[in-house]
Amino acid sequence: MKYLAKIAAVCALALCMVACGDSASSTAASSTAASSTAASSEAGSEASAEGGYTGTQTASATGMGDLSVTLTFENGVVTDCEIDASNETPDIGQVAAEDLAQAIVDGNTPNVDAVASATITSDAVVEAAQACFDAAEVAY
Structure with a gap:
C-alpha cells in the first residue's frame, strides 16, 4: 500500500511540474500578444534620409483596464x-x-522597469510600447 502511495505522489508531482512548464508560459505569452494592437497614426509615418523612422x-x-501608448519617433528615436x-x-x-512615459523617452526603449505596486499597468505599457517600436521597425 505504501508503494502505491509513493507512486501516486510521484505522479502528482510530475503532473504539477508539467503544468508549470513551457506550455503554460507560451500560452500566457500568446494571450498577451493577442491583447495588444498597433496602428500607424495619420500624423505621419516615413523613413527619414538617415534611415530612422519618423512618425507616430x-x-x-490591457492592464487593470484598457490603455494606449502613443510614441512619436524622429529618425528612429523616441x-x-x-x-x-x-x-x-x-x-x-x-x-x-507618467513615470513609465518618461522612462521610455529617456531610455529610447520600451523595456523599462516596472513601477512598484503598479506591475499590471507597467506590463501593459511595456507591451503596447513594444508594439509601437515593432510597427515602426525601430530596434530596441
Missing part, C-alpha cells in the same frame, strides 16, 4: 510618449504611467 505609432494593451491610462487605478496605475 499607437498601440493598446521624442514623446503619451499614455492614456484613464482606465487604470487613479492613485496607482495612472500615476505610474
Whole structure:
C-alpha cells in the first residue's frame, strides 16, 4: 500500500511540474500578444534620409483596464510618449504611467522597469510600447 502511495505522489508531482512548464508560459505569452494592437497614426509615418523612422505609432494593451501608448519617433528615436491610462487605478496605475512615459523617452526603449505596486499597468505599457517600436521597425 505504501508503494502505491509513493507512486501516486510521484505522479502528482510530475503532473504539477508539467503544468508549470513551457506550455503554460507560451500560452500566457500568446494571450498577451493577442491583447495588444498597433496602428500607424495619420500624423505621419516615413523613413527619414538617415534611415530612422519618423512618425507616430499607437498601440493598446490591457492592464487593470484598457490603455494606449502613443510614441512619436524622429529618425528612429523616441521624442514623446503619451499614455492614456484613464482606465487604470487613479492613485496607482495612472500615476505610474507618467513615470513609465518618461522612462521610455529617456531610455529610447520600451523595456523599462516596472513601477512598484503598479506591475499590471507597467506590463501593459511595456507591451503596447513594444508594439509601437515593432510597427515602426525601430530596434530596441
